[in-house]
Amino acid sequence: MTASTVFAEPVAPAAPRPGRRVRRRRENLAGYVFLSPWLLGLLGITAVPMLISLYLSFTDYSPLISLGDAEWVGLDNYRRMFTADQSYWHSVTVTITFALVAVPLKLAAALGVAMLLNRTMRGISVFRGLFYLPSLLGGSVALAIVWVSMFNRDGAFNSFLALFGIEGLPWVSDPDWALYTLILLAIWQFGAPMVIFLAGLKQVPVELYEAASVDGASAWRKFVHITLPMLSPVIFFNLVLETINGFQGFTSAFVLSNGTGGPVDSTLMYTLNLYIKGFSELEMGYASAMAWVFLIVIGAITVVLFTTGRFWVHYSDNEER
């Protein structure tokens, strides 16, 4: 509930209009009518397929047969996932590593750049645009391809290292490093959280900094005692979103490994493993079970984040309104 106040801020509540009940009902109807494209989409494209996949997760189902022929196997898929499938646990480890490293660093980069760009100077909006650009290219396949060629043995990155006499590694083809090139790619796309941080920074009252300066506080203390607490709702928002995003990383791993999760499974992200199980190995029942466990785990992580958020997220609504 507390968080919703943050999220809802940009939308100005419509002023209630006096009206008769009939008119209100008609307005509601009109509202639903205008919503209907979205509602139909939600039902047809999201809700119904989700329910079907829940059902499939308890079956042995190949996409080559009709839905009706899916064979009910109870909890077998889940049992196999937790007890017998090594690749499953491997992909869990890879995904957690990816999220644990990429999310904090991406947020730190976003905040750092946002603070640098939070000033008035000529052409600042150009800089903001430039820093935001990589995340517009977002999950694009083209970008991942460029990344792979940059971090090849004879890629641009190693040519750069060679200027300093350092002999680089074949980063994307080395099982010890391939995942970290993906992490770097994720961090580089910090534009979205950066823009949100920037908006958050603009909300911090200047008086607080002025007061601190009068008291002789250093820049670091101002950052720790003013910026961070005042920004905590925004940090929280970004943390939740980026964590969810981080766990769902797929495109770059798919492109880097030609859809295999290689070299030697080092980039076998959870979603990529799920895709391979469902579409290459045609075990859609098992893949559905994986998807549901994934959904529940991400949900649980989000709940945990919200619970801990109570202890460190500071909302200043009361003072402002």
Add this chain to the structure above:
Amino acid sequence: MEPITRGNTPAQRTTRRRLLAAALTVPLLLGAAACGGDDKSGGASDKVELSVFWWGAEKRAELTEQALALYTQKNPNVTFKKTWQGNQGYFDKLATLTAGGNAPDIFQIDDNYISEYAGRGVTLDLTPYTESGKLDVSKFPESLRKYGEVDGKLAGVAMGENTQGLVYNKTLLAKHNLPEPKTGMSWDEFITWAAGVSKTAKLPGTQDASAVYQALWVFLRQNGKDLYAGKELGFDEADMTKWFTLWKDARAKGATPTPDVIHEGNASDVSKQLIVTGKAGTSWVWTNQMPELKKNTEAELGLMAYPGDPSVQWARASLYFSAFRGSKHKDTAVDVINFLANDPEAAKILGTDRGLPPNLDIRKQVASTVTDPNMKQTIAVQDELGAKFGPNPPTVPPKGHSKVRSELVRVAEEVVYGRQTPAQAAAAYVAAAKAAIGAS
């Protein structure tokens, strides 16, 4: 334009109603469009449009489109909806289309998945058509016909014949006065030769074949084993240990590239083979891939059998065309497949792009008229090897074959990167391969 206010004059009411109506209609239309996708059976019943789906490079697309156009020319009521794409992702797409009940009427498939698709009843059983004479496979070599049979039913018509081919860089060898490798040399001789190339030419002599399933297959057959014995594995841990050790020693001798380059070369794309990227002196391919390989490199290429006894190699159906069991025009689809396989003019267009033509009469004719030098090379080598092929060619691989292949890449790379010993990898591979084909 005036803003719409909450007035109640008739004009304003109409505007609002119209808007409401529009808002209601849009989703309805969308819904209708979504339902109407498949309804093309109406109209004149003799007009038939068949969907055809295949993987391959541009050259194949060009040839296939020409051959299909020829069919339309002869049967003006039949037209085609052609879709093609690269190898990667083809089967993901095909599975998705099938799951949605929209499998193409005619689709290309290979031994990776034919057992799976036939076992699930996606492919049309072509046996009755061969019996009625509507589909003629009588001119096919028996091994090719058999290679399309899954559980006694003809699931696909072989569209080409190929066999394992080791392709080597002639230009490189000539430049350094190195001898060319020869069909029939033993694995050890071959690796020694490759190590010599590495030393003299300063380029790794050969791609490491430990992750190449068709090379493993040949090796196993030379040792009296096989990749499969029916629906079980045809090899054990000791065989795999031998295989992984062979390549570990080859790496120690400097015959192969560094692990990251080996990994790059393990991608299935023709254009990523080390022979064309210039990162090794030989690559492990199929004989029909010669023209495509040649297109990607300046070097002159030689082609031979894999090392060891070449008689264990076999005439393999490089790929098939299958018809969808749920197709609305099954008979026409079969007729088109028959045309592509047996019509002399169509065969002339298709050449050896998918492998040697399956129909032996036509193969002779194509061999005498083909002009592409790389296709000529394919035919010459395949003919030379074909004369040596022994009895008992393998039958079509069981369901799970594609996973058996991908697991080999993963496990072999564990050894290549030095993370597992050959013995560890052998144990891991046997377990993984067994699980993949559902064997005990």
